[in-house]
Amino acid sequence: MNEAETKHSNTKSQDLSLNSGMIGAAVPRPDAIDKVRGEARFVDDLVFSGMLHAAVIWSEFPHAKIRNIDLTAIMDDPRVVCTLTSEEVPGDNIVHVIYDDQPALAAGIVRYIGEPIALVAAEDRASARAAATRALIDYEEIPAVFDPEEALRPDAPLVAVPAAVEKGPNLFNSMRIRKGDIEQGFAAADVVVEGEYRFGYQEHAYLETQGAIAVPEEHGAMAIYGTMQCPFYVRSAVAQVLGLPLSKVRVVQTATGGAFGGKEDVPSLVSALAALLAWKTRRPVKLVYDREEDILTTSKRHPAVIRYRSGAKRDGRLTAIEVDFIYNAGAYQTLSSAVLWRALMSAAGPYRIPHVKVDGRMAATNTVPNGAFRGFGSPQMNFAHESQMDLLSDRLQIDRLEIRLRNALQIGDETATCQRLEESVGLTETLEQAGQTVDWENRLRKIEAFNADSHSRRRGLGISTVTYGVGLGGKAPFLDKAGAYMKLEADGSITIAVGTVEMGQGLTTALTQIAAEALSLSPERIHLAPVDSSRVPDSGPTVASRGTLMSGLAIIAAAEKLQERVSSAARDLDIPKEEIPSRLPEIARVFFMRNIDPAVEGWASGEPVDWDPESGLGNVYFVYSYATHIAQVEVDLVTGEVNVEEFVAVHDSGKIVNRRLAAGQVEGGIAQGLGYALMEEIPRQGGRLLTTGLTTYRIPTICDIPLRSEVSFVEAICSKGPFGAKGLGEVPLMAAHVAVSRAVVHALGRPITTYPFSPERVKKAVTMQKNSE
Secondary structure, three states: OOOOEEEEOOOOOOOOOOOOOOOEOOOOOOOHHHHHHOOOOEHHHOOOOOOEEEEEEEOOOOOEEEEEEEOHHHHHOOOEEEEEEHHHOOOOOOOOOOOOOOOOOOOOEEOOOOOEEEEEEEOOHHHHHHHHOOOEEEEEEOOOOOOHHHHOOOOOOOOOOHHHOOOEOOEEEEEEEEEOOHHHHHHOOOEEEEEEEEEOOOOOOOOOOOEEEEEEOHHHOEEEEEOOOOHHHHHHHHHHHHOOOHHHEEEEEOEOOOOOOOOOOHHHHHHHHHHHHHHHHOOOEEEEOOHHHHHHHOOOOOOEEEEEEEEEOOOOOEEEEEEEEEEEEEOOOOOHHHHHHHHHHHOOOOEOOOEEEEEEEEEEOOOOOOOOOOOOOHHHHHHHHHHHHHHHHHHHOOOHHHHHHHHEOOOOOEOOOOOEOOOOOOHHHHHHHHHHHHOHHHHHHHHHHHHHHOOOEEEEEEEEEEEEEOOOHHHOHHHOEEEEEEEEOOOOOEEEEEOOOOOOOOHHHHHHHHHHHHHOOOHHHEEEOOOEOOOOOOOOOOOOOOHHHHHHHHHHHHHHHHHHHHHHHHHHOOOOHHHOOOOHHHHHHHHHHOOOOOEEEEEEEOOOOOOOOOOOOOOOOOOEEEEEEEEEEEEEOOOOOEEEEEEEEEEEOEOOOEHHHHHHHHHHHHHHHHHHHHOOOOOEEOOEEOOOOOOOOOOOOHHHOOOEEEEEEEEOOOOOOHHHEOOOOOHHHHHHHHHHHHHHHHHHOOOOOEOOOOHHHHHHHHHHHHHHO
16 A cells, blocks of 8 residues: 555644654554564463463353253363352352443353353363363253344343343333434435445454453452453453452453454453452463354444435435434343444434434344444444435436535534534545545546446446544543553653553554653653553543544643653753753653652543433534545456455544554555455354354455555644544544445446345346346
8 A cells, every 4th residue: 555645634723833743753663573573472372370271151042041050070170170150259240331231150041142151260271171061051942032123023032131221122222313304304305315224243353362361469359461452341340240349450451462342342251250260269260262252252243224214405415314223232232332322423424414313223132242343333324324325426416426525514514413513624625635536537437438348347436435423422421531640760761651552553652652742752762551450540441543532632631740840850950941852861860869759640531522312412522533435346247256456545533643553544444344345244043153263254365455555644633632633543444345335336336235245245236237127
């Protein structure tokens, strides 16, 4: 891919006051060398004295009562140390995420295949796994339901724990938006189009599977080492299941080999299970899932059904949308209510729409619980709203790029939730720049000429435009916070500790650059300490593209405090302001000799947001990111295979902190989005997932990545962000998969409305198109 270009938007900006030139620079990643050398220590690399290995006894049925658990045969192996069931849990048998509905170990009933029932601890992993197979569980099967629409019928088998449902059996949550007068909006429309869109699972497919080690410590405390996104979620879960105060649980994030949302909720369960065995044996216990366990038992992107109706005037201006959607939560809530809310907020897309009606429901089924996945809730909705825009384009005979430009949100416009956008809206610039990069009109003419001459192949050009509210927004404003500890060491170097985590996305690098800019130092003099919940502040979860924004603000706040103390000491030494950075070791020695406190704390909280659950309206996010992606594909009409030939991605994520890392985020999102659109699928038979490994779950390889790609940025500065930055991480996947799938539809001249666009589905569409001609 080409080196990312950065262009400044003409939207409202702030005085960045950049001192050292760190912001925007392609600073090397401080964690890269250890990873390249194989020296980074992931959870399965760690060994503790006397450590045991755990195995889980999983449910074999999607819905059943547990009559009896017989584990006596397990103890015949002398290498097995103990077993554990729900009756032995010392605290609450609950793994809290948002609701208290999911048990650590099934008690009396199982609700999905792969639910933990009991645990085994042995001297080695092989013995633990072999022993687990000897468990004898007596089940009484009861009726189950797997389809989310069927689950919401009055006569459906009851899945959900009553405490987790909102209004009816198996209805975890329902949310809505009501803006304007929907009947008036459609009455004013000259054209109305409708579509129904269906989606299956998407597996996170992170390189490193789920894993944790629980280590008993002095005074009845417990330490957890694990691969995770949210150390403080894990701390709360372990404390609750062990019946300990939070002060007696310490969580250390190990090097984490990818997450994508899948290590937001699941590590709480994994860590709780390891902690239970460590509590019982008073020995360290390691629990690491193999790939089959990880795929079959952990969260996925939610399957969904979306029904969408759009109205527009003859000139393409949108008048109204009506959306009804159901997402499949699986057997327990985990993060589903947050996913539902994000889907709700994404339903209108990045467009001005005066009349909006959206209804979303989250259904409980006897399937593996689903959770967050990059964009959580938005990607399904992005495909729906962009498909609708293309349908309108076809009906109105208005170019697809042009119809988006006519409806794109700008400063001063209202969103679907009646939020007035006051700054940092670079959406139009992303559309214009993407169109210019591909030479949109000429490209379409070339594709038309190619298709006219080819009988076995067709090319298509797809465009997608998305918006993303950065942070956790009005549904959970109490989580949009961050803290940073900063310490001037005696040699003039700086130690910083934050609670957000590095999981491969480059957060350590970005935060180091922000600190370097704030302190006018080189990044080599700054070290971000490993994340340990006993030594860093709770900075909220590392999700929702909020890490750079929130922790960056906390670091700047800490830097301002430290600079005040440093400047005071410098004045006492008659050191000019401009010489402070080069003479910081000298100043630091003064701190040491005069007992000046070298440590400060910075704190940041999100700007005020609000949301009315009744109407769905409010100022739901304090800033938004935007993107436009354009993909060119070539479709083999014989085999149904799709080749993505060229890709252009233009993003507005505010000021780019590290251009190289930002481009890498976008490139990764393109690959992940390509997989979601074209190939990633998990067949299900009843409650059983039929994919057990990466040999049967296809993800993109280097051969699938487009040979010609360009990533660039417009910088619609966010005055509330660190040096003008917003968020980026979620957005690339959201836009990428839609650009690819819409390109396929353009090539075929016939809609496909079910994901993924596999060769089989493409061939079926080709056949139907031929039959209709």
